Amino acid sequence: MLSLSDPTTTEDPPASEPPPSDEDFFSSASFASASTSSASPSASPPPNPPQIPLSYPADSTLTLSWVTHLMSTFEWASRNLPPSDFPSVLPVHVFDALVLSASKILHKEPNCVRIDDCGIDSSVVVVGDLHGQLHDVLFLLRDAGFPAENRFFVFNGDYVDRGAWGLETFLILLAWKVLMPHRVYLLRGNHESKYCTSVYGFEKEVLAKYGDRGKHAYRKCLGCFEGLPLTSVIAGKVYTAHGGLFRSIVSTPSKRAKGKKNRKIIVNPAVNSLSLGSLEELSKARRSVLDPPWEGMNLIPGDVLWSDPSMKPGLSPNTERGIGLLWGPDCTEEFLKKFNLKLIIRSHEGPDAREKRPGLGGMDEGYTIDHVVESGKLITLFSAPDYPQFQATQDRYKNKGAYIVLEFPNFDTPVFHCFEAITPRPKVNPFYDYEDVIDSDEELDLASMVTTS
Template identity: 80%
Template sequence: MILWAWKVFMPHRIFLLRGNHESKYCTSVYGFEQEVMAKYGSQGQHVYRKCLMCFEGLPLASLAGRVYTAHGGLFRSVPASPSKKPKGKKGRKNIVNPEVNSLSLGSLEELLKARRSVLDPPWEGKNLIPGDVLWSDPSMKPGLSPNKERGIGLLWGPDCTEAFLKKYDLKLIIRSHEGPDAREKRSNLGGMKEGYTIDHEVESGKLITIFSAPDYPQFQATEERYNNKGAYIVLKPPKFDIPVFHSFEAITPRPKVNAYYSYEDVLDSDEELDLASMATDTGGQPSPSV
């Protein structure tokens, strides 16, 4: 709400991008819906629907100078659907299914054309770019491959980072999406103790993961904590391509706050929750009229 207030106050200075939790499924699982209901009383349902509308309309990515930013990262190329249904057996044989077609890196032109107005980005079908941009993760393995741990999005290697940077004359890809809990399971990538990592360093530039929540997760069922720092990046004009990192720690002792979801009963990791969301098959449905 504070960020939206800043956006309203300075619409040409504040730019907000969508994250993977700005969906109907994640807002219900992680407590946002319950918090809105508790704080807004009889108007809670109305406020929650309006929030979903705002989430649905947020941009997926941005370009600032020579920097590409997105929550998850890169995305696949999805073949365009034919304007007319093909006739005859020969035409039917030529229909391309993007789910089984070989993966190739998508373009900014395709990103601009993608239908981003979806409450829960689909994990199957033809409108796959929003899910990729919000849910994908970097890998040290070359090429593109399905992100099986999450059940949605892709894994992309250093070669894809280089190809994307070189094609668009960029120097940096900045993304988030992975905290210390996620990186603990990926020993071939940097940890998140300082709030950021440089995951790919290629000829044309760098891929950076930034995570701004210190001492994450906030609510845990165990005494052991990651005690990670959060971080933010300052980029200066004209090209915005020289990152200056600033790390910070959580306030101690942590203030007592309410959890609006049963974190002791929730699945252990984002990855497991992501797979659970796929099983519910909520993705890709158009938003209700509000």
């Protein structure tokens, strides 16, 4: 629960009064412009309470003013209201309308979204893990510049869990997606799953915020997770995914029993040999599974969401996590060369994970360059500074977050923007037992995950 004094209440402003604009909200001291190399922002809430509860536009058409009002309202509420008051900010019927609008768009997108209409003055902002760190997300959006006709955004997943504002973070991104569906792309992370959200806090967060409608809201979020695309290819040169590369699913038909016509042929995957998969195979994977399977014929989603790079050559099972793959620099070179790519940007590993990965760089600056090969590079990008929000020791990693800007004409040349955490954060209690729960980079309790392939 939020540890805050009783909120001040005011009368709603007249209906004719417009909601605060993005300039009104973001001109406050908490969102002062930051250096692109090392921002150190501080926080103070917007001076006046916003108009609540929020309502969905009568014609179901979002505007920039509506989305920025949503952002300012969530920021104010995070500092002034307890979680149980969330329905007074965003009533469940407004939540339903937003999630439904976004889900309809997301479910129609392919597994690999291609961003090819990058004009001469265009830029693409790539964002890594966010993990419910609302105030850092708001700063990032302001610092990078809001999505626009000439500014694309690709988010690499892990919007929820660990932090205390996963719901607000996810809803803000869904609002941007509805407002600008061809400029904002939301990819799926491994935490956008039933298993992870039941362990790392998001489920309990939604139940705490929506009370007796919490189970309904959580189910709606899970349904939306199923529609999130898996990967992107930017300007034909840059591949992004939450975890990374994936295997080829080689299958051999089993023998058909003699004398029985039309008997279904059971296809068995060849598990003894691993090779990199193709973009065509990726396009055919079934992504609409809440928990990507670690066995069977639909392994590509699990690989894309859970795999990690290694300095050891070759492709091998990711035994540390119990799902996905480990791939070496030779695999990065093979993938880049085969598909005429220059750059891979993935996320998935924060400072806690990298602490346990000898041979790979730490996450102090919010990014690492893991592989440099003949055809290009592999980068890990992490956008949650001072992560995780809750830690079992008083010593913190104090890592910076980062985002990448790709610009015309060399979209494969990353420009890194690092930033520090917004301080102070509102005081909150965690929605999960962070002292005892296993890290998501350790071997998972796969038996508790539902296998649907």
